[in-house]
Amino acid sequence: MLQTGRSQTEVATELRVSQSVISRLQQRHRETGRVTERRRSGRPLATSQADDRYIVNNALRNRMMNALKCHVRNRLHQHGLRARRPARVPDHTTRHRHHRLAWAREHLRWTRDQWSYVVIKLHTDVP
Template sequence: MIEGGRLQAEVAHHFNVSQSVISRLRHRYNETGAVAERPRSGRPRSITPAEDRFLTISARREPFSTCRMLWERLINAADINISIETVRRRLGEVHLASRRPLRRVPLTPEHKRQRLQWGTEHVHWQEKWNAVLFSR
């Protein structure tokens, strides 16, 4: 588009990016003849994007699974060697966190109603219950 005579600002508006992005891409194209990203420094990622998606989908399907459970599932499915910390980092990148399973039975609305009724009936037990705090 730029070679066709359009301004950088027009191209940026067309692709909904800032003008500096178009400027950097044009500069890179003039230097290297391509706009593809250059190799980056640092260690390569240990799992592929497909394995990242597998982790994300597994975590969303079973929201109370732990990192260890997700790690074991990924190890069995992909036959790779990664750490549990890698699983935690990958979940953090997509704003997910593993959760611990509940250690108690959740209260139903009926349970809550019965507990509140019992508390309101016994709120005036001054002799035996001085050290107990009742709240709603």
């Protein structure tokens, strides 16, 4: 398009990209004779796309995974997943334990009808 005499702005408007993208592509073509990106340095990926899908699916199934290796964690982060740890619940005090035991002893001999009333009551109170 540029070789036919059209301006960078016209080409950018037609392709719905910014003018700077067209400018960079033209500059790259002048320097290298290509418009594709040059090969970049860096460590190659240790996992394939299929491995990544497997890792993500397993993490979604088991949210309580605790020891993720670094490369696995990176793949999960790429897919928007983070390692989660369950919230730590404070220990019960002696007073709590006594109250729970007293409640259990009071309700030890309840019948099925008494418990069904509690279940029905809970269901009607919930909005």
